[in-house]
Amino acid sequence: MNRAAGLTALCFVLATPAARADEGMWTYNNFPKAEMQKRHGFAPDDKWLDHVRLSSVRLAGGCSGSIVSESGLLMTNHHCAHKCIEQLSTAEKDIIKGGFYARTAADEAKCPEVEINQLVEISDVTERIGKATRGLADQAYNAMVKAEMSRIEKECSSSDRVRCDVVTLYHGGIYNLYKYKRYQDVRLVFAPEFAIAFFGGDPDNFNFPRYDLDVSFLRLYEDGKPARMEHYLKWAQTGLKEGDLAFVSGHPGGTERQLTIAQLEYQRDVAMPDRLLRMAETRGVLTEFQRRSPEAKRISTDDLFAVENGFKVMRGRFEALHERSFFAGKVAGEKALRTTVAKDPKMKKLYAGAWDAIARAQDEAKKIRKPLSYIEGGIGFGGDLFRIARTLVRAGDELPKPLEKRFREFSDSRLPAVKQHLFSAAPIYEELEILKLTFGLGKLREQLGADDPFVKRVLGKESPDDLAARLVRGSKLKDLALRKRLWDGGKAAVDASDDPMILLAKQIDPDARAVRKKYEDEIEAVVKKNDELIAKARFAAQGTSAYPDATFTLRLSYGVVKGWEENGKPVKPITDLGGAFERATGRPPFELPETWLKARPRLDLATSFDLVTTNDIIGGNSGSPLVNRAGEAAGLVFDGNIHSLGGNFGYDPAQNRCVAVHSDALLHSLEKIYNADRIVKELRPPPPAAK
């Protein structure tokens, strides 16, 4: 993260929009058309926006995608569908390694846990939330916000096919109701080999130049048939070139550009080191676990990818917060806003205390962070079986309650997702489950201490290894029918169960609930209330020309195809297929698949492969389409460069870059390497003359 980033952070508070370069993850209902027109001589009209919005989808598990045919063909990254691909693999047929192509419609294979959301409507509910919470103090305020959100969502959601989320924008400055069409029957159509989807592996991750075909195609189904889509992105007629305008329409997962200094310090000094160290150790365990056997490797590849990817992201953020000028910019930004507030008696009375209140909440957070994350957060209890057991135990307790008293994750509008995961047919591997639970229990003991009463109660006289093995081997929760019985039977059935994992989840629940309550009442409530005050102060000082922090909801960003300078040398913005062959060593992670080596003579090696743009994106944007002026699919976002990792806290126009697969490489490889004619025809139907 270079100096410009610090300046940007400062500018965010002080500067006019024009100084902001291409920064911004804009909501569709507040897209800065005028500003973009001024900067780029082009801006999308409402029809364009509606069309692209309705062609954009969210993978509820944490990614983005786009609809690219009227028959519900969905394009996203390989790494976004990696879990599905792994779940559909077996020891005999490893489609992570070998790739997948459904030659006929009948071959399309259902993903056990994918849910797709298409945003059909946005409405404002700020006033309603405001009315419900008027005059309430921290805890009551926090509880009422949640209750009112659950009520609004329930009223909106007419069936399981509609998902309604109240979205908190500008840290509570605005509440919007997002209404989605929900698809849970999603099938795998195509995936290339992992070796080319993630060519360069962890060493190349977040780097550029890059040579990854990080794509997969899924298909939405309704009533057992391919869904008919009114809106979808046509394939780009011509590929993007350096300097071309590009949009990214997707779901940035979260940014923290509005955090106070106290919150940033908490992140930098407490939360991040903790997470990084745990991830580093997990990485070591999984790396060595993979050496147990080819099967161990196969079943843990997605986990290892997730931890390595997450580690690199977190490390980048950690380093950004240690970049002196960047942090100084943040400090100056907060100081400027606080000074503005302090100078105006009315604002002072309303807002001046908010920063210190949040700082005090951070000090409280330090005190309970370990039980909060290890017990309630479940870090001490790794693996799918515990997650399933806890869902069943909690569903038994929560579902009988009135909506507004339930945990938010059990609100009516969330139940379809809960059930999809609970009743997923995805395989559960004992060996890996034991590994994860052992690790979690070991960390639990390490972090809370061997003499902690909770730890003693959980472990008894057993070691983490022993306990994990006993629970995993003894649990019958792999059995889907049993899960259904326990879900349908509710609390009585769960209470009657002697499944050891259910017993564990029940045993620890009082402690988990207690620390969650403490967190919600004494930290979350204070932060939420005061966050909103700061947001209002910011609105008062700046108006609504800013974009809100990312919230894993649909956003549109604009930018151009453009390289950057690295150590004084220019990095070109587009690579070509030939570069992949040059970079290949024949050994993982620089090993090209057989299909590529064989197809080489047929390939146009000058075909554009990967590219970078100035679009402001972040994790969650993976799988977003790169859209050209014409509103066509011109690429597939899969990464940011290393400088984009600090983007969580601020955008640096000089170096922050979005990384995507070029539409030319996608089409060329489908045609020449994979002979995926069905998909090619769908993406680019033959011209009318040929029909």
Next chain:
Amino acid sequence: MNRAAGLTALCFVLATPAARADEGMWTYNNFPKAEMQKRHGFAPDDKWLDHVRLSSVRLAGGCSGSIVSESGLLMTNHHCAHKCIEQLSTAEKDIIKGGFYARTAADEAKCPEVEINQLVEISDVTERIGKATRGLADQAYNAMVKAEMSRIEKECSSSDRVRCDVVTLYHGGIYNLYKYKRYQDVRLVFAPEFAIAFFGGDPDNFNFPRYDLDVSFLRLYEDGKPARMEHYLKWAQTGLKEGDLAFVSGHPGGTERQLTIAQLEYQRDVAMPDRLLRMAETRGVLTEFQRRSPEAKRISTDDLFAVENGFKVMRGRFEALHERSFFAGKVAGEKALRTTVAKDPKMKKLYAGAWDAIARAQDEAKKIRKPLSYIEGGIGFGGDLFRIARTLVRAGDELPKPLEKRFREFSDSRLPAVKQHLFSAAPIYEELEILKLTFGLGKLREQLGADDPFVKRVLGKESPDDLAARLVRGSKLKDLALRKRLWDGGKAAVDASDDPMILLAKQIDPDARAVRKKYEDEIEAVVKKNDELIAKARFAAQGTSAYPDATFTLRLSYGVVKGWEENGKPVKPITDLGGAFERATGRPPFELPETWLKARPRLDLATSFDLVTTNDIIGGNSGSPLVNRAGEAAGLVFDGNIHSLGGNFGYDPAQNRCVAVHSDALLHSLEKIYNADRIVKELRPPPPAAK
């Protein structure tokens, strides 16, 4: 680390000695007798000091010990001899697990790599170094200091049995020549089972109450016979009780209490996160490696212990530097000294620039830290075989040079230690070597980047796994005779070798040397010179009432047996044998050995087991005797409590505690559990009447 620590750090600069509580790792030639007399109504006389000094020894590998019989019996920790114990173990006879007791003198087993140093003389060479370096600037100064040190050491060291080290005290304020008697024939006499030596394992490490019998007995040999010792500690007639005075005579490895704020920030924000993350990942790899097989576990136990122990130490230090009041105390301390300097025109001229010069050197350090640690530091090339190869390659280049031009580690006075390690008969395990080298190469690529020219040259088209396996399997350096031939044959022999590990060491040496030179000239030289200036400023402001930072040389600290308060509750200072049986769960790491379970009826469970004292110690002090007023062995230091970990940067009298095994538990277990009559008789000879 609590608030008091911050106050202490502040007091260090501002306060009178009396305010310092029992803080201090004092050199034997500057022990604060008057101050101690005032505080405790007792102070040792010169005879006492000489006797305890000559009864104290250093384990050159990084620990302390004491002579406890006139036949050269040496007491140290199990974890200090762990490597030797592991090296003497085999798959058939695992004495880590089962313990060791030489029933007869003939059974005493030689440790392959232990060197013992007994400090026989200290003399001051400050003036000589000062003369040699007068008027020299950074680089020339740095080179001359090293050259003059090597010359002084060579003149002092008459044979391999004498080791002479010039020791830099007060960051260059004082140079002392330490003359040691050197023992390289050291044999294992007794070690308990690992399960009781390290009862509670990593979870209990650095915690208290504690129940560890972390002891081993070695014996010094001369000319093939037990060494006759003029000085040794007699066994305590009565055991220590709460409130009793206690001395620790040992070799604290290093403290950083005098670092500037710029250096502390570099440690906190750059160096420590790096090391911690690497250690966390290594820990994960080793933990899972241990699950490969019982043999894998056996051969990697010492490595896992080292990494877990080091991790906990580093984490404690990291957290200490993040404790706000502690760091604020450091900042205030530096500010106070700088203000004093700035106010005095003469001091200002001499010293005022030193802090900024050191800060600039830290910025330079950031730039080269990765190649410095991964290439020259060898982190990218883990394992014994590479270490051996590099020693041979460098010996070939360095030994023909005149003394003052050589790397310091090849100065004449260091050669006996170099040879001992190079020609060690300790086993080298291929599986573990491959693991370590793979990990190192992977990290090398990750840290320097896959496109770094050095990385590309080292890896070529191979993956880290492939390259590591090829080098380890192909190297013949496990063969001691080959090592001897290459050492004796010098550069010509090394150049003629086609051993793949030798070839690697040769290949990378130019890069390693280049970055080392850059470090020595542009960072080390600047820091050393300006460190000395700050030390002089501190002397000028405070006189010589302070103790120097620890330097792995013999120090004496005083304190009392005393508990502390933890979360408002008192922690009692002494545990008893009964507590171990209560804490045992029957599963590692809380599993008592069979010998203990069987001996239980014979034991006096009220016997004092472990205890804490206020002595100011740090890593390197492990194995130090706890000495009573009478100059007798009253215990065996093996740990500090969790609050002592910040002790690297400052001593906190309220909570910083030294952890030791009580002399009563040592004797009682030798008698009743291990029936180690030979040792018992040596430690406490029968009264004359019974002879």
